[in-house]
Amino acid sequence: MQVFFQTIIGGVSLGAIYALVALGFSLVYRTMGLVNFAHGNVVTVGAYLASTFYLTAKLPFAVAMVVAIVVTAAIGLVIERVLRPLENRDFDLMLIGTIGFGIVLDALVIMIWGATGRAVPSPVQTAPLSLFGLRIRTYDLVVLAIAAVATVLLVLFLSRTKRGAAMQAVAMDHEAATAVGIHVGRSNAIAFMIGAGLAALAGGLVGPLLYVNPALGGTLGIKGFAAAILGGFGSIPGAIVGGLAIGILDSFTAGHFQGYSELVTFLVFTVIIMIRPTGVFGERTVNRA
Amino acid sequence: MARSRPLYALAVLALVLAGCSAPGSDKKDSASDTGPIKIALVDAQSGQLSSLGAWELKGAKLAVTEWNAQGGINGRQIQLDVFDDQGDPTTGTNLARKIQSEGYLAMIGTAESAVTIAMAPTLKTAEIPNITSGQSPGLVAVGSEFLFLNGPTSTTYDETLAKYIVDQQGIKSIAMITNNGSYGKGEHDAFTKALAKRSVTPVADQVVTTDQKDFSAALTSIRQKNPKLIFLGAEEVESGLIVKQARDLGITAPFAGGAPQGTPVFLNTAGAKNVEGTIVSSPYLSNDISPASKKFADAYKAAYNEDAELHGAKAYDGTQIMLTALKTSNVATGKALADAIRATKYQGLLGGFAYDNTGVGIFATSIGKIENGKLVAATG
Known part of the structure; x- marks a missing residue:
């Protein structure tokens, strides 16, 4: 029983990170119908920026995170601006463009920070909490809280602000949105910006849990993408549920199937997707590709 | 047929050219x-x-x-x-x-x-x-x-390690955690063999994948067995993550392993405090030898x-x-x-x-211990 609960705890903390990555994927997809294949690499960039501001510039962790999010969001804006001319012409090219951006970012990271990577010490130094023989890292609680706050803010932005409503409108029908005077390009830019900011949040938060190196975003990107699909691509609650589900699933398969856990995780994932192709919350209202 | 003939000729020509x-x-x-x-x-x-x-x-x-x-x-x-x-x-x-x-x-x-x-x-x-x-x-x-x-080879690393742990220190309650990559698999087999020679069976034998990030399940089952020592067979970063998470889970037993556990990347990933007491089998313990x-x-x-x-x-x-x-x-x-x-x-x-005929040229490692964040030769 102890193993069971401890496994869930371990899965939830990485699951929250997957959820943040999945949110970024989903936000861009629901707005533009585009899968941003550079998203994983943006996570790496965010992780490096956060660790640089934290370790090298010696800023407090929270400040380092905010600066990293702002800078990474700006990078998101640049990606969108470069790809914008393709938006109404050839969608496949745009897709390939994001893959290209991913490769460029990957190379830039290695050029700037080197290939070796760095360890980020945990900003929360308190010992893990002990509860009925279970151990809960305090930093995990911080990660969960921040992920929850970020999700609530995102939902509020999309449902309560004018700009958010405009983005929803573009997501539903971009031609009709244009007709009523909504600037589609700006809407897309905001989606990319927030997506990149979420990637930086995920990357920065995961740094102290893992090891920041150029390969970091690759793993998180794939798991995050799977999470987004599992929850229903484009759905905000779906991204959260999908992220936590992939995290916990991963944790359990690791315990039961050991060396074959990766295989089993994705087999289970495939079976779920075969039974329910639109994911848990998917309605397929967004389909512009 | 007519279409394929020039192609065929070209292929023959290419082969001939390549051949000479x-x-x-x-x-x-x-x-x-x-x-x-x-x-x-x-x-x-x-x-x-x-x-x-x-x-x-x-x-x-x-x-x-x-x-x-x-x-x-x-x-x-x-x-x-x-x-x-x-x-x-x-x-x-x-x-x-x-x-x-x-x-x-x-x-x-x-x-x-x-x-x-x-x-x-x-x-x-x-x-x-x-x-x-x-x-x-x-x-x-x-x-x-x-x-x-x-x-x-891993055989030498792990034989030396097993000799130190089992024969000299008398530790028999040993858990293993290794990855399923080429290095981890080699370590797993070599160490299991070295233990078997001393009729010691590991109390836990957990295998993880090479890019796994969360080790809660494996480590919690190890914790329940309460081993005196944990053998670690994974590369630098993964080993570091395993040790960090093990300490967070309240596992206090020391770790032991081969070359990766003697590196600064391992030490930094896990945190210096967490790797204290790690036993390392390595042919090159420090720069002052x-x-x-x-x-x-x-x-x-x-x-x-x-x-x-x-x-x-x-x-x-x-x-x-x-x-x-x-x-x-x-x-x-x-x-x-x-x-x-x-x-x-x-x-x-x-x-x-x-070198012998197998391509191996050296057959000895020494045992070191991480003390105060530094790898030093083990005493006794």
């Missing part, structure tokens, strides 16, 4: 008496294993620079070119063909047993001697007369402004052996060079090298 030109041009490139001696260094310069590749490159480059400063071999400079295998076997096999076609005499690397094993058949056919930093017993199983190791290692460490520090460690030292030794063999054989190639490497007796940083 490839070996000739190979020879001309490599065995010519002038121009630099071309040696390829293949290692991960990107990806998760890139720290290994970076250390290797630094060690090998240091040896080559020394030789070049002394006038090279037979008046020819040594040219060390770097290829990035990304720690990926498929990329490795492509690179093996590339260094063959570009006329490299010999190869240094890789640091990943799986990549080296993948490259071995191509290099064997091409008769390019290769000194690797891998340590998996699988390298010996390949049975290539062109493949040499610049250090002991001998006058030669002190000299090497000083040169390393001067060149790269960082402290030398095992992998750089191994690559340095391997490159020295390769260059010595090139010198004694009068810049031979192919089989003659491989024989020259086998005949080379070399007193290196890791100890005395004398």
Whole structure:
């Protein structure tokens, strides 16, 4: 029983990170119908920026995170601006463009920070909490809280602000949105910006849990993408549920199937997707590709 | 039929051309008496294993620079070119063909047993001697007369470790956690065998994948067994993460392992406090062991402004052996060079090298312990 609960705890903390990555994927997809294949690499960039501001510039962790999010969001804006001319012409090219951006970012990271990577010490130094023989890292609680706050803010932005409503409108029908005077390009830019900011949040938060190196975003990107699909691509609650589900699933398969856990995780994932192709919350209202 | 005939003719022509030109041009490139001696260094310069590749490159480059400063071999400079295998076997096999076609005499690397094993058949056919930093017993199983190791195999590492832990310290309650990659698998098998020889059965035997990030399940089952010691068979970063998470879960037993556990990356990933007491089996414990290692460490520090460690030292030794063999054989190639490497007796940083038929040249490691954030020789 102890193993069971401890496994869930371990899965939830990485699951929250997957959820943040999945949110970024989903936000861009629901707005533009585009899968941003550079998203994983943006996570790496965010992780490096956060660790640089934290370790090298010696800023407090929270400040380092905010600066990293702002800078990474700006990078998101640049990606969108470069790809914008393709938006109404050839969608496949745009897709390939994001893959290209991913490769460029990957190379830039290695050029700037080197290939070796760095360890980020945990900003929360308190010992893990002990509860009925279970151990809960305090930093995990911080990660969960921040992920929850970020999700609530995102939902509020999309449902309560004018700009958010405009983005929803573009997501539903971009031609009709244009007709009523909504600037589609700006809407897309905001989606990319927030997506990149979420990637930086995920990357920065995961740094102290893992090891920041150029390969970091690759793993998180794939798991995050799977999470987004599992929850229903484009759905905000779906991204959260999908992220936590992939995290916990991963944790359990690791315990039961050991060396074959990766295989089993994705087999289970495939079976779920075969039974329910639109994911848990998917309605397929967004389909512009 | 009519359409395929010119194609067929072309194919025959290409074959004929390849048949007469490839070996000739190979020879001309490599065995010519002038121009630099071309040696390829293949290692991960990107990806998760890139720290290994970076250390290797630094060690090998240091040896080559020394030789070049002394006038090279037979008046020819040594040219060390770097290829990035990304720690990926498929990329490795492509690179093996590339260094063959570009006329490299010999190869240094890789640091990943799986990549080296993948490259071995191509290099064997091409008769390019290769000194690797891998340590998996699988390298010996390949049975290539062109493949040499610049250090002991996992069998040696783990036999020494088991001897210290079981025979000397009398610890019998041992848990294992290893990954299913080439290195981890080798460690798992070698250590299990060393334990079996002493009729010790591990209390837990957990296997993880190479890019797993959360080890709660494996570590919680280990914690329930309450072992006195945990054997760790995974690369630097993953080992560090395992130790960090183990301490968070309240596991206090010390860890023990091979080369990766003696590196700064392991120490930084896990946190210095968490690795205190880790037992390490390594052929190169520190930079202060001998006058030669002190000299090497000083040169390393001067060149790269960082402290030398095992992998750089191994690559340095391997490159020295390769260059010595090139010198004694009068810049031979192919089989003659491989024989020259086998005949080379070399007193290196890791100890005395004398190669046997399996391509292994050294059969001893020492036991070290991490104390106050530093790896020191274990006492008793």
